[in-house]
Amino acid sequence: METTYLVFFFIIGTFMGSFYTVVGNRLPKNISFIKGRSHCDVCNHTLSFIDMIPILSYIGLKGKCRYCNSRISPQSTYMEIYTGELYALSYCIFGTSYKLLIAIGIITMLIIISISDINYLIIPDEIIIFFSIYFIIINLLNIGITETFKSFLYGIILFLLMYIIMLIGNKIFKKESLGGGDIKLMFIFGLIETPLMGIVSIFIGSIIALPISLYLLYKNNEHIIPFGPFLLLGLTLVYMTQFNDNALFSFLNFYT
Numbered sequence: 001m002e003t004t005y006l007v008f009f010f011i012i013g014t015f016m017g018s019f020y021t022v023v024g025n026r027l028p029k030n031i032s033f034i035k036g037r038s039h040c041d042v043c044n045h046t047l048s049f050i051d052m053i054p055i056l057s058y059i060g061l062k063g064k065c066r067y068c069n070s071r072i073s074p075q076s077t078y079m080e081i082y083t084g085e086l087y088a089l090s091y092c093i094f095g096t097s098y099k100l101l102i103a104i105g106i107i108t109m110l111i112i113i114s115i116s117d118i119n120y121l122i123i124p125d126e127i128i129i130f131f132s133i134y135f136i137i138i139n140l141l142n143i144g145i146t147e148t149f150k151s152f153l154y155g156i157i158l159f160l161l162m163y164i165i166m167l168i169g170n171k172i173f174k175k176e177s178l179g180g181g182d183i184k185l186m187f188i189f190g191l192i193e194t195p196l197m198g199i200v201s202i203f204i205g206s207i208i209a210l211p212i213s214l215y216l217l218y219k220n221n222e223h224i225i226p227f228g229p230f231l232l233l234g235l236t237l238v239y240m241t242q243f244n245d246n247a248l249f250s251f252l253n254f255y256t
């Protein structure tokens with residue numbers, strides 16, 4: 001029953017998306033995301049289970065708090081739908097495998113870091129440390145100690161590469177061009193992809209970020225753009241399409 005599993009992964013994804021949004025909002029403020037019930041930001045009323053069902057509560061309450069009638073941000077609801085879709089898609093592509101666990105890890109980082117970087121311009125160190133350990137453990141189980149060591153070196157290569165890009169960017173723009181979080185994130189990219197695919201991910205992320213940052217610069221005069229979500233979007237696309245070094249080389253051969 002493939003469809004049953006897809007629906008199952010979508011529903012689990014929506015609940016996880018709701019949780020990731022809480023984590024992404026609380027970590028930058030150093031609030032525990034395990035303790036402390038969710039509450040309305042305006043009237044502080046504690047939310048009951050019925051107020052926190054992904055997607056359905058927002059629709060049922062017409063986007064308003066049950067207790068004080070103030071508007072609720074749809075951000076969490078978007079993230080619930082987004083996570084649900086990505087969970088179902090990952091299962092569709094990878095089935096039950098180590099690759100599914102890697103995809104779920106990437107999606108989790110994508111959602112938490114999107115929330116924290118967009119809302120607070122922070123990529124929490126806790127997230128970097130947690131996922132470094134997560135991917136190292138999965139690599140050890142999946143590809144063995146030699147390949148895991150290789151992925152560790154890939155991580156260091158991508159980290160140093162991004163660090164150099166930052167130094168050059170700082171010289172050109174005469175201000176901080178990349179956040180420390182973006183650079184640390186590159187270590188995790190190396191644990192998942194080859195250095196070449198890491199660079200492709202950065203490239204794709206930058207292409208997606210460019211029109212959006214120009215729009216924000218033009219509309220709100222916004223000079224600081226969170227880059228983490230775009231980098232992770234690039235990584236998600238590369239990983240989900242299973243694009244790799246060989247595919248890139250045959251692509252380049254075809255056009256030269």
Ligand SMILES: [Zn+2]
Pocket residue numbers: 040041042043044045065066067068069070
């Ligand atoms: Zn309220």
